[in-house]
Amino acid sequence: MSRIVLGVSGGVAAYKAVLLLRAFTEAGHDVRVVPTPGALHFVGAATFEALSGNPVTTDVWSDVPEVAHVRIGQEADLVVVAPATADLLARAAMGRADDLLTATLLTAHCPVVFVPAMHTEMWLHPATQDNVATLRRRGAVVLPPAIGRLTGPDSGPGRLPEPTDIAALAGVVLAGGAAALPGDLTGRRVVISAGGTREPLDPVRYLGNRSSGKQGWALARVAAARGADVVLVAANVEIAAPFGVRVVPVGTAEELRAAMLAEAGAGGEAMADVVVMSAAVADFRPVTVAATKLKKGTAGEPSAIALVRNPDVLAELVTKRPPGQLVVGFAAETGDGDADVLTHARAKLLRKGCDLLVVNDVSAGQVFGRADNAVVVLAAEGPDTEVPHGSKDAVAAGIWTAVTARLAPPAGS
Secondary structure (H helix, E strand, O other): OOEEEEEEOOOOOHHHHHHHHHHHHHOOOEEEEEEOHHHHHOOOHHHHHHHHOOOOOOOOOOOHHHOHHHHHHHHOOEEEEEEEOHHHHHHHHHOOOOOHHHHHHHHOOOOEEEEEOOOHHHHHOHHHHHHHHHHHHOOOEEOOOEEEEOOOOOEEEEEOOOHHHHHHHHHHHHHHOHHHOOOOOOOOEEEEEEEEOOEEOOOOOEEOOOOOOHHHHHHHHHHHHOOOEEEEEEEOOOOOOOOOEEEEEEOOHHHHHHHHHHHHOOOOOOOOOEEEEOOEOOOEEEOOOOOOOOOOOOOOOOOOOOEEEOOOHHHHHHHHOOOOOEEEEEEEEOOOOOOOHHHHHHHHHHHHOOOEEEEEEOHHHOOOOOOEEEEEEEEOOOOOEEEEEEEHHHHHHHHHHHHHOOOOOOOOO
8 A cells, every 4th residue: 555645736626636536545545635725715625534534734733743744745655736736836846835735745755746737828838837847857747737628618738637547647656656757758759559440240240359448548648648749549449538649539450550651650741759559450351341230040141251351550550661760569469389479479570570569468368458467578679678567557658668768869859
């Protein structure tokens, strides 16, 4: 059980902190909520106390014998401030200690994650951007805000990410420290495929696979948190889009192929620095698709279904990639009488020609639909990387660390 301090500052998005608190406690963490006085205008202390099981106060004068302004920060394994308003970011960057939350930030030796939420103009103001840069330089993680509906009719960057995204990324930091979410993808364009394609037989049925898209979603979420401009080509995934990510929905292998080639820059569009093919693409599709539902016991009932091979999207991305682009493939493998999982995967890496191949051992129903994973990242050049068992977001962080180690420095750096 980890000890998490959940700081809540005074913005309308404070109501989402209640959902984040619930996510932390349901994961088994001991959570101490430390709101600012302004936060209690939006959510009462009784709500935070009931859900956390811990007392809530905003100032350093309550429970003086506990010396809360020192002890809370000293004993924490992680501090998450969500929402972090422009005012809170400014006070934290200045090293102020004028309430219990800012005092706690000064005594915390653990990783600190700020999740900004404010109006677009406030987020883009040079003062706020300077404060964010200062906090990041000191080792804090400052997540980018989501883009979407704000207070009133306005929309833009400044929306608080959904609690599920925040909780997942907080888990990455708990597992690997602040170094698990560096800004090493800032200025990079990343294109990721996720999910599983479906090849229609008729208006009702299709050939598909068991991919949930969760690992691809985690790759997109972590890449955005590390500063990337992310495009997610999603094949039949029914999960809310990660914050800061543009989603391109597709259905079939042919649709996925067209979207990936376009977004990767193979057709002369803006080039992606990294292309990740984590989607499970159907190897075959029916030769013909019935216009009406195929019914048993009728003249139209098929005795067999003729299949034709789908294009090899990964191999085509490798062949058509612009100079300097890194291509990462995925392999869901099982061992058999001929070879083990990694032997099969190394043969696939050589055959496909990609730079890296992320290998999942899917024997006995592992990986698909589960919340955790473990992979080995095979490299065409250089050492392989074993990413240990953990949440799919923690695994995604390990994969991105292997990827960024092979990226050339950005132009002009």
